Amino acid sequence: MDQQEQVSTTLAGAVRERISASLAPVDAELARRYPGEPATRQPVHTVYVPAEAYTAGTVRSWGERALAALDEHAPDAGAFGAVLGLPEELAGAVYPRVRAKLEREPVEDLRIDFEDGYGGGGGAAEDAHAARAARLVAEAYETGSATPYTGIRAKCLEAAVRERGIRTVDIFLSGLMAAGGLPSGLVLTLPKVTYPEQVAAFAELLAAFETGHGLTPGRIGFEIQIETSQAILGADGTATVARMIGAAGGRATGLHYGTFDYSAGLGVAAAHQASDHPAADHAKAVMQVAAAGTGVRVSDGSTHVLPVGSTERVHEAWRLHYGLTRRALARAYYQGWDMHPGQLPTRYAAVFAFYREGFAAAAARLAAYVGGTGGDVLDEPATARALSGYLLRGIECGALDATEVTGATGLDRAGLDRLAARTRG
Structure with missing residues (x-):
């Protein structure tokens, strides 16, 4: 067993509370102005x-x-x-x-x-x-x-x-x-x-x-x-x-x-x-x-x-x-x-x-990200959102079939929605 590290802090809880209170208006403004990608289909x-x-x-x-x-x-x-x-x-x-x-x-x-x-x-x-x-x-x-x-x-x-x-x-x-x-x-x-x-x-x-x-x-x-x-x-x-x-x-x-x-x-x-x-x-x-x-x-x-x-x-x-x-x-x-x-x-x-040409590569990258298997591209959460959004758009317009996307990524529609961080109806 690794030796347990001793943890010490300097800042008092009151400091964190003051910072959080001072940023509360900014938090609210960010949530209001930038709610994220809608959960609705975008027509082509x-x-x-x-x-x-x-x-x-x-x-x-x-x-x-x-x-x-x-x-x-x-x-x-x-x-x-x-x-x-x-x-x-x-x-x-x-x-x-x-x-x-x-x-x-x-x-x-x-x-x-x-x-x-x-x-x-x-x-x-x-x-x-x-x-x-x-x-x-x-x-x-x-x-x-x-x-x-x-x-x-x-x-x-x-x-x-x-x-x-x-x-x-x-x-x-x-x-x-x-x-x-x-x-x-x-x-x-x-x-x-x-x-x-x-x-x-x-x-x-x-x-x-x-x-x-x-x-x-x-x-x-x-x-x-x-x-x-x-x-x-x-x-x-x-x-x-x-x-x-x-x-x-x-x-x-x-x-x-x-x-x-x-x-x-x-x-x-x-x-x-x-x-x-x-x-x-x-x-x-x-x-x-x-x-x-x-x-x-x-x-x-x-x-x-x-x-x-x-x-x-x-x-x-x-x-x-x-x-x-x-x-x-x-x-x-x-x-x-x-x-x-x-x-x-x-x-x-x-x-x-556009969607069929990029389907195989996008699906492989997303599957590797979700499975934690790595691959030849190191993707971050933001890229996973983009990959999921790409595949969702392909499904919604009819370029891709939901079954082939699930087969290639292991993700159903709900899983793709979660990764794409679609937030509004």
Whole structure:
């Protein structure tokens, strides 16, 4: 038996108590501002559909049109893999999963658009479109045909369109309540935010709605769309986006990068407005740091190069979209925008390839960490959280099967959740 070491201390208990008391406000602030990763699924994309064009068949139509594009321009795994430069084995694993996804769940997050994409007019027409959107969304949830996440993007809170934006939100939410209540996957998007006060005002609007309907305070969350330079760097030199998260009062669920408005605001020429422009990288990096640990998720923007026309042009657009999506995933932007059904095949191809390519290595590292067997990489708890989060995202989007992850790691879903330290529902 080892000789027992004599332990001595110098600091009195009162010192520790004073330090703990002095840091209690900081402890509370850390817990409030940085609750950690939510326990909810993050969609891999958001699809925007003009409100006047949205119908009960929109989602199914997007899936059918995406499948038709595959049938016409890449009818098998070999052809699809050749377009995207995928190894034969990876293409063979990805292609059937893409087709199955398009048949089963072509859209993960749907936004009915009353802002830039809306061409239905204002006044009574917009009132009618907002009421119809509420009815169709409620019916979709009732029949089980709704996308996992659904909501609207109304106009912003700038003076010129403020009343219209507030009215559209009110009509939509009131319609949902009249149809039976707010669905669990409800998402609202606040566009063109410049000042934290606009975020606070939107939070106040939602709080008033909750009070009017006897809803739990904080029930309605929203995404903040980052489309102006002032949202990244304020006139006082601070990162405005970080202040916006605080101004939301716990309601902020996401930060969405607006590729074209932001680029245009910085004077970037139209031909160079893209999500991989240095200006875009800077904005998203600031968003990412501001959101880290807060439970607020970051989404990339979109590309306006659509896969339409000849097979050659479709393939060119597919390669661009696939490359931008893979680039975003490597930078931990796990969500983006899709603006056309033809982009769905490459969205899912990029996401599935990302997780399937890294699956074996991630699972082996996590299994070694959990089993304490070591290996050729010395991982710390923070890396174990990242590995678990990676595998969970792969399961949730359909790239990985829960059974194969459990077989490779020895961890079930609950075990992965614990290691990933997901803390909020």
